Amino acid sequence: MSEMLKVAVLGAKGRMGTAAVAAIDAAPDMELVAALGRSDSLDILVERGADVVVDLTVPDSTEANVRFAVEHGIHAVVGTTGWDAARLAGLQELLAAHPGTGVLIAPNFALGSVLATHFAAKAAKYFDSVEIIELHHPRKIDAPSGTAFRTAQLVAAARAEAGVPAAPDATETELDGARGASVDGIPVHSVRLAGLVAHQEVLFGSHGEALTIRHDSFNHESFMPGVLLGVRTVGTRPGLTLGLDGYLDLEG
Amino acid sequence: MSEMLKVAVLGAKGRMGTAAVAAIDAAPDMELVAALGRSDSLDILVERGADVVVDLTVPDSTEANVRFAVEHGIHAVVGTTGWDAARLAGLQELLAAHPGTGVLIAPNFALGSVLATHFAAKAAKYFDSVEIIELHHPRKIDAPSGTAFRTAQLVAAARAEAGVPAAPDATETELDGARGASVDGIPVHSVRLAGLVAHQEVLFGSHGEALTIRHDSFNHESFMPGVLLGVRTVGTRPGLTLGLDGYLDLEG
Amino acid sequence: MSEMLKVAVLGAKGRMGTAAVAAIDAAPDMELVAALGRSDSLDILVERGADVVVDLTVPDSTEANVRFAVEHGIHAVVGTTGWDAARLAGLQELLAAHPGTGVLIAPNFALGSVLATHFAAKAAKYFDSVEIIELHHPRKIDAPSGTAFRTAQLVAAARAEAGVPAAPDATETELDGARGASVDGIPVHSVRLAGLVAHQEVLFGSHGEALTIRHDSFNHESFMPGVLLGVRTVGTRPGLTLGLDGYLDLEG
Amino acid sequence: MSEMLKVAVLGAKGRMGTAAVAAIDAAPDMELVAALGRSDSLDILVERGADVVVDLTVPDSTEANVRFAVEHGIHAVVGTTGWDAARLAGLQELLAAHPGTGVLIAPNFALGSVLATHFAAKAAKYFDSVEIIELHHPRKIDAPSGTAFRTAQLVAAARAEAGVPAAPDATETELDGARGASVDGIPVHSVRLAGLVAHQEVLFGSHGEALTIRHDSFNHESFMPGVLLGVRTVGTRPGLTLGLDGYLDLEG
Structure with missing residues (x-):
């Protein structure tokens, strides 16, 4: 039997976060281990043994969140905007030092x-x-x-x-x-x-x-299947992937 | 048995004229009595006993053509452009003197x-x-x-x-x-x-x-059903009608 | 100044009723005077002086609701199904006895x-x-x-x-x-x-x-503009109207 | 400078053949060297030095046409139907013996x-x-x-x-x-x-x-760009290709 993926959501009180919490909760192959808001400590991710964290926060906090995850070997699926070239370069450096960890940053999950x-x-x-x-x-x-x-x-x-x-x-x-x-x-x-x-x-x-x-x-839940696909795939794709199309099987 | 409508086409060599000739020829309730080009005499319309004339000529000649038809009691269906307010006013005056005759001028027959x-x-x-x-x-x-x-x-x-x-x-x-x-x-x-x-x-x-x-x-024959509807209807609508929608049954 | 229309909603707790209550509340020319559920007395309609009642209940109760309204001179806009020929005939008879009152029954308010x-x-x-x-x-x-x-x-x-x-x-x-x-x-x-x-x-x-x-x-609020149009118009259309198209200005 | 491709059309009198002849004639990188009908000899293809033959004939003659082309080292682009498994197997055998020659058989060139x-x-x-x-x-x-x-x-x-x-x-x-x-x-x-x-x-x-x-x-010329793409590509794809998508650059 395949084990359940342990998934945490950051920004769980926002509109997208709320939908993500519901979708992960409903996914038969995932266990929601944390749904954190602005004031919660990231240490909870480690305590709960999260395999993957979904970041749906704000531009100001996404970089620190993702770096924390990578440093603790937690894969990250990121829907937050604000990742400019400098942030991306820094993240890539960090990922080089943690070669088994994957991060997906996608502007669009539909x-x-x-x-x-x-x-x-x-x-x-x-x-x-x-x-x-x-x-x-x-x-x-x-x-x-x-x-x-x-x-x-x-x-x-x-x-x-x-x-x-x-x-x-x-x-x-x-x-x-x-x-x-x-x-x-x-x-x-x-x-x-x-x-x-x-x-x-x-x-x-x-x-x-x-x-x-x-x-x-037709409504704002259309990005949920893409988030779930990201959560399922990110652990098998070490390093940084930009755009969900990197995870789609579109060759040939 | 209803009699065949006797129909003549002016501008019969042009692209629209050619299509009109073919459509009238194929219509079971119409008889094509003349297909005239630029150099033909309008007297032929009278000689052949046309009930309706379809004018698909050019702005320079359409006014003379239509006035000739009205003066001879021939109804006219007009697809030619160039009918400004002055020409329309003159035509309306002429039609007042020929109260049984109808003219349809339409910018669009589709x-x-x-x-x-x-x-x-x-x-x-x-x-x-x-x-x-x-x-x-x-x-x-x-x-x-x-x-x-x-x-x-x-x-x-x-x-x-x-x-x-x-x-x-x-x-x-x-x-x-x-x-x-x-x-x-x-x-x-x-x-x-x-x-x-x-x-x-x-x-x-x-x-x-x-x-x-x-x-x-999808192609330039799409105006033909409208021309045929015009030909069938113009004899029952004395005076000037602008636009094919005036002949459509859209009330209620 | 035009006075506010006093409007009551029956079936106010249902999905359509909830949307209707919100829409009437937001309409600048309407005052919501009652939002009644299954157990509320229809007498409230009279006490509150409703001009128009919107019936969004169930097939079992709609006939009694509408008959009560007509008998009290309150116009009715009805979105409930279940109006067969017998019920409609009975209603028409009742309306004949209340010649100033209007009822609109519509299968579709979009x-x-x-x-x-x-x-x-x-x-x-x-x-x-x-x-x-x-x-x-x-x-x-x-x-x-x-x-x-x-x-x-x-x-x-x-x-x-x-x-x-x-x-x-x-x-x-x-x-x-x-x-x-x-x-x-x-x-x-x-x-x-x-x-x-x-x-x-x-x-x-x-x-x-x-x-x-x-x-x-795209969503189930699409019927609201039609309900509001019905509420605004029903008082000027005595007798029974079937279908919202009877209120639309579509001639010519 | 790239040399002109010498192209011949078989079935040149048919509706598709006529369109193909016109399209090849108009292509700046192609020279139409033969436009053959049912009664013309295939030897003309060799005499005129055709690089590519376009077969738009009928199921009865396409197999002989294509085999002739392959035996003479002429690439073939085939729009004719009727290629069942037996014919395809025979053709593949023949192509194995002429390793530099390419054949494209496509059910759809749009x-x-x-x-x-x-x-x-x-x-x-x-x-x-x-x-x-x-x-x-x-x-x-x-x-x-x-x-x-x-x-x-x-x-x-x-x-x-x-x-x-x-x-x-x-x-x-x-x-x-x-x-x-x-x-x-x-x-x-x-x-x-x-x-x-x-x-x-x-x-x-x-x-x-x-x-x-x-x-x-929108009309039957829509297959022409696909035929031209086939003609340009077939010489670089030895062996048998089934379907125009095999020539499209769709990976990744």
Whole structure:
């Protein structure tokens, strides 16, 4: 029989933390050994023998949390933002000194979104044209979304590397903004609509055909399967992994 | 037995004219009595006893063609552009002197497109948010499309009349163009993609729900059913009708 | 200044009732005067001077609730099922004796869904082909959905009335079920997918074009704008109205 | 400077052959050296020094054509059907004796369709639910389409290999056909609609999210970019390759 993975959650009182606690509790192969808030001591992780810690805290505390985990041989799955190049470099140094420990830092745990971005980057060089439409609830303050921005950058890079020319576009007369924003040359359109949650379409087109890759996030629990996949995998992937796609089996 | 409608086509050598000739020829209730080009005499219409003439010529000749038809008691279905207010006023005067004759001038004969615009205008006041995405082949020189422009205007007018407030939008940081063009306050996004033909989506949203009205034009024969409907109906609608929706049964 | 509408909710502890209480509370033109559960006396409605009662109870009690309201001159907006022909006939008789009072009984308060069905019925006779795809969460026990069933019936009736022939279909070899269920001759396809809520597409097609009317219900608050519209309108529509579309301004 | 590829087309008078001749003629890196019909001698391929032959003939003649090409050291790109296991085994034997020669036999040259199927197979194991909707013109005689059938089989195989349980489905009451056909346990729905050409959606869903991969074929030239890719690549891939995805760069 396989043993239960002992999992701890940091930031357990936040919205994502609450969902993570529930999901880990419900997973048949995991045991929730700690659900810690801001004022709890990290020593509890060691006392409870955590195998994996899930960090869903805030930019100010994530670095100290993850370093503590690595120093104690606890694998970490990190959804908190704020990991700049300097922090990442420091963490990589620390991991070199703890070669059996794994850390996953991922900006996005929604499996469908990660797959959609991966597929879009793969398809990018095979089509004459590509544009991105992202659709969100109207309380969002930035446009385009971070995911659309990153998708456009990856798509543009793949096309540049393959030497694909710019998409054809005969537009002569444009009402300002109609053709969207340009992210590395890829048009990105941002829709803000009451009722929606978070959605993205990448549209590819060539002679007589189109390929559309659409991701819909209907609620904020959509990242949970990705967190569980991270928890299950991180122990087998020593060192630092950036992005959940590093854990997906997408070759060939 | 109902008699066959005798139909003539002007501009019969053009792309739309060729399709119209074929469609009328194939219609079981119509007889094609003339298919005239630029150099043919309009007298042929009278000689052949045309009941209805379909004008698919050019802005320079459409006015003379239609006036000739009305003066000879021939109903006219007109797909040619170039009918400004002065021409329309003159035609209306002429029709007043020929009270049994009907003329339909329509910018768009694709039934699905006409219905989509009509439904969008009807739905406009019941939702918090509305945006338009139009998608076309990359050889199109204007953005947004004329249909998207007109749809946005009708939607905006319906919302203004009903006193609907502006759609919520918390955008603070926008990459230039991301939120589309604004047509009377309605965001319009124009996609140009190899492989596509002509497509439009009107998206409405409110608390927890969305309504999407999408029209796809897959090829240039899509206007033919509308032309045939016009030919069948124009004889029963004396005077001037602007827009095919005037012939559709959409009340109630 | 317009006075506040005094509104009471029956079934206030249920899921829909809770949402209705919150929505009425938040509406600037309404005052929530009572939120009653199963054991509360209906006399409270009279004591508190309710103008409109919203019934979101159960089939067993809705008839008595509505009859009590009508007898006391209180308008009623009813989302409870269970109103068969006999109950409706009895209610209509009662309303004849209370000519100033209005009752709205609606199977569906999601405005977008009501509009989608209305538009589909209007478009039905203008296209060669029509099919319906409904998509729901996998906990749904019936297929097709009630809404898809009713939409198909309305579409089929509109086509029959206009004499539209059956949609073309050359299928000779079919894997059992591939072409969907047939509701009055209209193919209906039911998708059951984890993550989804309640969605429906009506697809129309003719020569070279397609019209798609799609409704998405993302959560169960989507019926609230329709309930509020019902509450605001019911006092001006004496007698019995079946279906929220009777209150929508869809003519012309 | 790279030399021009010398390309010959067999079946050059057919619909696909005509399109291939035009596409090769227009490709800046290819020279069309022969466009042969049924009665032309294959010796012309040798006389003209063809590097690659594109076979778009009929099941009865494709085997002899391809064997002739391989025996003369000419690479072959084959879109003709009719290659059963026996023919393939014979061809593989012949290729073993001509180790520098490559043959690509592909059931589908539309890049977008090949990518869509590939991505669907990759995504299959990461979601709780999956269903397929394919939509075609109403002149199609089989349902589901061959592409939908094959996609379902690949998706089912990937899920079986990963041990993914059956998708949740609480359906108790089903109108016959509503839940579609079952291909290896994957529900497949076939829509037949006037105006459409060839379209397919693969829908994946899990907790709170959905991923949709859609391919649209708008006209029959959509296979041309795939044929050109085959012609450019076949010379660098000795032996037999089945399926265009073998030439796509989809790893990692």
